[in-house]
Amino acid sequence: MADTDAVKEAKKFYEDVPMETPGFFLKGAGSLDWGMKNRLSRIFNPDTGRTVMLAIDHGYFQGPTTGLERIDLNIVPLMPYADAVMLTRGILRTTVPPWLTKPIVMRCSGGPSILKELSNEELAVDIEDAIRMNAAAVTLQVFIGGEFETRSVHNMTRLVDMGMRYGIPTMAVTAVGKDMVRDARYFRLACRICAELGAQFVKTYYIEEGFETVTASCPVPIVMAGGKKISELDALAMAYNAIQAGASGVDMGRNIFQSDAPKAMIQAVRKIVHENMKPVEAYELYETIKNEKKKN
């Protein structure tokens, strides 16, 4: 029976009881094959179970977004600070030096630009090419509630099937349309569908109310999407709250590369994700690194 009506929010999510993870350190991954686990361990730090991913794939539908005009100059120097980098194959091959051995989370969907209906995506990378580029994971947008919802879900299930064939995990990104409500019920629905249909981890947006129910009801790790640029302190607080509410890391783009001091910002985010540093302390660290850099 559909659960779309105004049901009471009295569901039992047991937010305080972490899901057991027999056989592996990541939620829901215990029964995966060795190659899949190995790739996930390159993205998620096995010591903390968390990741700081740098998202720079925006150009696949937005072109040269602010901060990504020159990836060679502004972004490649940031990559050593990330645990993994989410990008397109075009940027990887043209701009990222192959000796940089950061795990790659390869954007594999595309089609419409910002001028068109964004949910009308197709798979846009062959799994063989992802293997050729040594991708640690593949990723795409899933538009739950969007005009082309079914197409995007089927893109995901096809990518998951191809990834399963070769031991490459799929990260599903829950895309939220302009007119859609961003609340816990929506994100629970979207994340759970992605996990139920096979994604090995999910990227989704933070919400202030009920994010812990989103993470608790999703049987695979969730990484927090950064979203549009906000102040550095607010972005650090958002990352902190998401981690404390059960996220297994972040995948941030604009709030890092559009920051006044991207290198300082990513280092502050790392402290929050891997060391549970409090937002104000992390912000002080950000300021310190930023000011040191100015002096040099």
Ligand code: R5P
């Ligand atoms: C699509 O919406 C993609 O996931 C983005 O291009 C990107 O990863 C978003 O990162 P952020 O919202 O942190 O800038």
